[in-house]
Amino acid sequence: MFGRKILLMTVWVMIFESINLSAAIPQAPVIALNLNQNTVKLSWVQVPSAQSYTLFYAPYPNPTYIGSLDMGKQTDFSVTFSQDAQYYVALKASNTEGSSNYSNIEHFVLPEPIKIDPNVPPLKNSQWYRPQVGASWQWQLKGTINTSYPVEIYDIDLFDTSLQSIQSLKQQGKKVICYFSAGTYEGWRPDKAAFKSEDLGKPLEDFQDERWLDIRSLTVYQIMTQRLDLAVSKGCDGVEPDNVDAYINNSGFALNATDQLAFNKYLANAAHQRNLSVALKNDLDQAPHLLDYFDFSVNEQCHEYDECHALKVFIESGKPVLNAEYDSQYRDDVNKRQALCELSGIQKFSTLILPVNLDDQFRFSCQ
DSSP: HHHHHHHHHHHHHHHHHHHHHSSSOOOOOOOEEEETTTTEEEOOOTTOOOOOOEEEESSSSOOOOOEEEEETOEEEEEEOOOEEEEEEEEEEEEETTEEOOOOOOOEEEOOOOOOOTTTTTOOOOSOOOOOOTOOEEOOOOSSSOTTTTTOOOOEEEETTSOOHHHHHHHHOOEEEEEEESSSEEEETTTTTTGSSSEEEEEEOOOOHHHHHHHHTTTHHHHHHHHHHHHHHHTTTTEEEOOOOOGSSSOOOSSHHHHHHHEEEEEEEHHHHHTTEEEEEEOOOGGHHHHTOOOOOOEEEEETTTTTTTGHHHHHHOOOEEEEEEEOHHHHHHHHHHHHHHEEEEEEEEEEEEEEOHHHHHSSSSSO
């Protein structure tokens, strides 16, 4: 008889605890946040005793208000934004007894949508580095960087140069310009998988392991924007986007001058938004149209091909022309090199005679 009472009491305690447990205020949920371009996805694990969930959101980084959405019993939620957005998000679980504390608070920042506009005005109201006419420079894209040159600017490879090397140059008082190819696909770069196959065109005439890009593609714009962000994270003072004249080459795409202007202007403005100086690389025919967008010119072989007159607009606007010549006559013939340097001095160009591989095997400066 005594044993039956103990058993009944145990059963009643279990029932009471079960009822009490089901009626308890739920624990705070834990949310996970994932971003995929302009889509935000939230997910969470079902909380015991929770009957519904409420999603809370507030502007980031200044939460001037808190909004809420009833999630019902669902344990995930996704939303796609048509424009830039940035919010804090958190979750509460609820039942008839009340609501939990807030979950972990997450936030997301979606960038402003990329706008392809050949008529976009240039940005002018920031404090990025602006080199002056006559600035001295060194250009090396391969091999261990020779840091011994007494110059103002080092132009080096964005991907292959370490953060430590860039910071070391900056500690020496150098300005660091970071090179990347904006108009071609290079299959050895770490972000190569981000490109879509339909955006890859014909190989370059002189570099068969590179392919022209469809510069009208939003994917290409996004990848180049990410490269600009990488330049910021590494501490670059500016960038040199290369191959920005696809429209006059056999790219495999029906590109025109307007496509190229839109792409190049976007690159310049996006660089300036990040306080990066930006060079116009070659693209001589469009130089007058792009002068207000770019801070200086990096040119290859304008003396060899008698094209330097097209860059006069930069000098007249107080912007330097960093010129590199590769013809072996300038390396091997002292008189021809002297004549080149005299002409370069008259033009006020910053001219170097370099190996075409830009590996510092030799270097002659006209300054």
